[in-house]
Amino acid sequence: MNVLVYLVPLALGLGLAGLGAFVWSMKSGQFEDLEGAAHRVLADDDLPGV
Amino acid sequence: MSDTRDFSVFVRPGDGGRAAMDLAVEGIHCAACMRAIEKGLAAEPGVAGARVNLANRRLTVEWEPAKSTPERILERLEAIGYRAYPFSADGAESAEKREEKRLLVCLAIAGFAAMNVMLLSVSVWAGNVSDITVETRDFFHWLSALIALPAALYAGRPFFESAARALRARAVNMDVPISLGVLLALGMSVAETLNHAEHAYFDSAVMLLFFLLVGRYLERAMRRRTRAVATNLAALKAETAVKFVSESEIRTVPLAAISVGDLVLVRPGERISVDGVVEEGRSEVDSSLVTGETRPLAAAPGIEVYAGTLNLTGALRIRVRAAEKGTLLAEVQALLDKASENRGAYVQLADRAARLYAPVVHVTALATFLGWLAYGLGWHDSLIIAITVLIITCPCALGLAIPAVQVVASGALFRSRVLLNAGDALERFAAIDTIVFDKTGTLTLPSASVMNRDELDPALLALAGRLALSSRHPLAGALAKASAAREPLADAREEPGTGVFATLDGRPVFLGKPETAGLGLEAGRVAMAHPSAALIAVSIGEKGAVIAIGQELRGDARAVIDRLRAAGYRLAILSGDHEAAVRAAAGALGIEDYAAGLKPQDKITRLEALRAEGRIVMMVGDGLNDAPALAAAHASISPIEAAHVAQAAADAVFIGEALKPVADALAIGRRAHRIMIENLWLAVIYNFIAVPLAIAGFVTPLIAALAMSGSSVLVTLNAIRAGRAA
Numbered sequence: 001m002n003v004l005v006y007l008v009p010l011a012l013g014l015g016l017a018g019l020g021a022f023v024w025s026m027k028s029g030q031f032e033d034l035e036g037a038a039h040r041v042l043a044d045d046d047l048p049g050v
Numbered sequence: 051m052s053d054t055r056d057f058s059v060f061v062r063p064g065d066g067g068r069a070a071m072d073l074a075v076e077g078i079h080c081a082a083c084m085r086a087i088e089k090g091l092a093a094e095p096g097v098a099g100a101r102v103n104l105a106n107r108r109l110t111v112e113w114e115p116a117k118s119t120p121e122r123i124l125e126r127l128e129a130i131g132y133r134a135y136p137f138s139a140d141g142a143e144s145a146e147k148r149e150e151k152r153l154l155v156c157l158a159i160a161g162f163a164a165m166n167v168m169l170l171s172v173s174v175w176a177g178n179v180s181d182i183t184v185e186t187r188d189f190f191h192w193l194s195a196l197i198a199l200p201a202a203l204y205a206g207r208p209f210f211e212s213a214a215r216a217l218r219a220r221a222v223n224m225d226v227p228i229s230l231g232v233l234l235a236l237g238m239s240v241a242e243t244l245n246h247a248e249h250a251y252f253d254s255a256v257m258l259l260f261f262l263l264v265g266r267y268l269e270r271a272m273r274r275r276t277r278a279v280a281t282n283l284a285a286l287k288a289e290t291a292v293k294f295v296s297e298s299e300i301r302t303v304p305l306a307a308i309s310v311g312d313l314v315l316v317r318p319g320e321r322i323s324v325d326g327v328v329e330e331g332r333s334e335v336d337s338s339l340v341t342g343e344t345r346p347l348a349a350a351p352g353i354e355v356y357a358g359t360l361n362l363t364g365a366l367r368i369r370v371r372a373a374e375k376g377t378l379l380a381e382v383q384a385l386l387d388k389a390s391e392n393r394g395a396y397v398q399l400a401d402r403a404a405r406l407y408a409p410v411v412h413v414t415a416l417a418t419f420l421g422w423l424a425y426g427l428g429w430h431d432s433l434i435i436a437i438t439v440l441i442i443t444c445p446c447a448l449g450l451a452i453p454a455v456q457v458v459a460s461g462a463l464f465r466s467r468v469l470l471n472a473g474d475a476l477e478r479f480a481a482i483d484t485i486v487f488d489k490t491g492t493l494t495l496p497s498a499s500v501m502n503r504d505e506l507d508p509a510l511l512a513l514a515g516r517l518a519l520s521s522r523h524p525l526a527g528a529l530a531k532a533s534a535a536r537e538p539l540a541d542a543r544e545e546p547g548t549g550v551f552a553t554l555d556g557r558p559v560f561l562g563k564p565e566t567a568g569l570g571l572e573a574g575r576v577a578m579a580h581p582s583a584a585l586i587a588v589s590i591g592e593k594g595a596v597i598a599i600g601q602e603l604r605g606d607a608r609a610v611i612d613r614l615r616a617a618g619y620r621l622a623i624l625s626g627d628h629e630a631a632v633r634a635a636a637g638a639l640g641i642e643d644y645a646a647g648l649k650p651q652d653k654i655t656r657l658e659a660l661r662a663e664g665r666i667v668m669m670v671g672d673g674l675n676d677a678p679a680l681a682a683a684h685a686s687i688s689p690i691e692a693a694h695v696a697q698a699a700a701d702a703v704f705i706g707e708a709l710k711p712v713a714d715a716l717a718i719g720r721r722a723h724r725i726m727i728e729n730l731w732l733a734v735i736y737n738f739i740a741v742p743l744a745i746a747g748f749v750t751p752l753i754a755a756l757a758m759s760g761s762s763v764l765v766t767l768n769a770i771r772a773g774r775a776a
């Protein structure tokens with residue numbers, strides 16, 4: 001029972017953090033273009049000296 | 051005269067004092083295009099940033115207003131190799147995007163709540179059969195309440211608002227039993243927790259919301275995707291006009307910047323983009339895109355011309371008439387409005403299912419409550435059983451049954467080169483038994499080609515192509531392409547209205563009107579063989595030939611027509627073109643039912659006649675004169691090169707030179723409709739099994755959770771079958 005007192009709020013806190021991250025990324029428009037994002041990961045032009 | 055383009059009407063303010071613009075870009079098909087555009091634009095001085103959206107083929111550019119202009123950016127894009135068309139995202143699209151975002155946030159919250167409440171619920175269920183104490187169970191239940199109550203009240207808002215609206219209108223829609231079920235489940239669970247009971251239904255309530263929100267979100271995302279496609283198509287078609295800003299200065303402006311009374315210049319080979327009266331100039335005008343008529347009409351001062359027609363031989367100055375009340379366009383618009391009214395409320399499958407659902411569910415729950423009460427079970431227990439009945443008739447399967455199929459099927463359609471314009475088009479495609487085709491641009495290719503190639507001497511054709519390179523006549527372009535000509539003749543000169551004269555190896559060569567080359571008789575013969583073609587003569591010295599240029603039937607038209615006829619559809623052609631041309635096409639395709647010379651109103655009359663016979667008609671057309679018929683038919687589809695009004699009125703648009711997408715669209719629609727019905731049956735069977743269990747009082751939260759997720763997964767898996775190649 002003692003373990004639950006801090007484990008459960010911890011789990012909920014992590015869940016809330018995940019939810020917050022999702023809502024933030026959605027509001028900043030990261031879900032607008034899923035195809036393009038997939039390809040942008042592979043672009044090298046932000047590396048120095050490429 | 052200097053020619054500057056002016057796109058300032060599309061510029062909107064960006065962040066930090068910059069200017070921004072949205073464009074639809076033609077020709078993006080992969081990540082390399084995306085990089086090329088973004089890097090190429092970033093190199094342009096003054097451009098602060100460019101971002102391509104690969105999913106809907108759009109580009110957003112931001113720049114410092116002092117350092118660059120929209121026109122320079124467009125030129126840069128063309129230099130990179132992409133044609134781009136600016137547009138203003140209309141209010142409806144932004145409102146829908148906001149609504150969709152709101153739905154996604156509700157979905158995320160419901161998902162988070164469902165997962166965490168399930169975490170606690172499984173612990174309780176496991177504990178119930180082993181050694182959980184009442185205090186621990188209460189603690190977990192209160193925690194569940196703490197998560198579920200705020201989450202459900204927030205995430206359930208779309209349903210509560212819709213239910214409230216329906217109730218205020220004294221009607222009942224699917225959201226009423228859903229809202230009732232969720233609220234009662236939550237209330238009952240809190241009451242049970244206060245009584246230290248074993249069972250609480252917090253997880254069912256939130257999971258119900260989660261699955262339903264998935265269904266709603268899918269529906270909406272698909273609708274927005276089709277609307278984005280439609281906006282892109284509209285932008286790609288967005289026309290410009292060349293306006294006289296002063297007596298001798300002309301400027302190319304988008305149509306949005308043209309008003310009544312402006313004077314507009316249309317050069318030979320350009321499309322007329324306004325309705326108006328010719329003030330100066332003589333020419334011939336091709337109105338096949340508007341009326342389907344392939345013979346050109348003469349245009350002179352005082353003659354009315356219409357948007358969408360092609361100016362053939364001479365430059366025209368046109369005074370713009372009432373911009374939105376041009377006679378032909380107004381007539382078409384009026385017919386369109388009337389057709390939309392008369393189409394009647396097509397009740398979608400989903401709505402029909404919903405209408406049955408709500409009363410049945412309420413009645414069952416009420417009957418269960420009264421039944422157990424009469425049996426003597428007591429107020430409290432009877433209520434609990436009635437509420438579990440309400441929960442278990444969970445419409446998750448129902449809520450997912452149709453949207454899941456629609457999403458998968460629209461993906462299949464996209465792969466078959468068909469873009470949906472209307473969400474419920476799939477169901478309407480499935481019901482069709484008669485198909486009516488327009489001829490010009492629909493059964494025939496949208497662009498012209500040489501029709502009597504095998505009769506011609508290849509050397510003459512090659513010569514014709516080289517001469518054509520020096521002509522501005524629009525048919526010349528098709529001729530040059532067909533003969534793959536590269537080098538024009540050095541001394542070629544064009545006489546407007548007659549043709550191109552030149553010399554080759556000392557002999558006079560000519561390309562143009564058959565009469566001028568003395569080939570009138572030959573022209574008559576070719577005209578008989580190809581009634582819908584335009585005739586151009588080519589001659590070198592004494593030798594000459596007449597070339598027939600026209601829109602050929604699509605390569606696979608015959609095969610597709612045969613396939614459709616074999617599948618049992620009745621076929622007909624309704625065209626605005628003249629009798630001989632339509633008869634030739636009908637003969638080539640083996641269609642007996644055809645009518646020629648029809649005006650927009652006539653096409654509708656024919657459709658109504660077919661409808662009165664009890665037939666369910668699909669219209670395939672592309673011209674301005676097809677638009678009212680497209681709106682009046684039960685379902686419609688048009689090629690992507692269609693007039694803008696026609697595209698907007700059609701239910702779907704197909705890409706490419708083949709006619710096959712039309713047959714595919716019908717096949718996919720039929721298959722999707724069948725799977726939608728299967729899904730609805732699955733939902734019904736599930737209910738038939740689950741409801742008696744609930745009425746008998748055997749349902750616990752564990753069973754409810756399993757049933758809900760099981761039925762939703764089953765329905766989704768079944769929906770995936772709609773995406774397999776038809």
